[in-house]
Amino acid sequence: MSTAQIGYNDLGHDKFRGFSFEYLEKAWSLIEPQEDWREPVVAWIKKGDFDACSKACEFFTATPLQVEVSISELVRDYERENDVPTTTTIYDDRILVRADGYRAGPAGP
DSSP: OOHHHHHHHHTTOSEETTEEHHHHHHHHHHHOOSSOTTSOEEEEEEGGGHHHHHHHHHHHHSSOOEEEEEHHHHHHHHHHHTTOOGGGOOOOOEEEEEEOOTTTSTTOO
């Protein structure tokens, strides 16, 4: 059991913004910085995972998760700049997300 879970459960809560702690942990594992969980968050995730990842980021770091760009936007921009027909587009639903992370946020030192 993690420290976050102990503290959260001690408050008598079983959900955060509609998500269980177990679900938040799974979502957090998709975006958690590899070196140190308190570092800035930078990750590619599926668009459909954004809501859960956003809540997990808010829960674990107290910082908002922001969408930087999507793969489909990058492909569309490339096609426009290089006059490539749009029929060559490979659809990808991943998005690049970022957050300041725990250390740089209001909960950090």
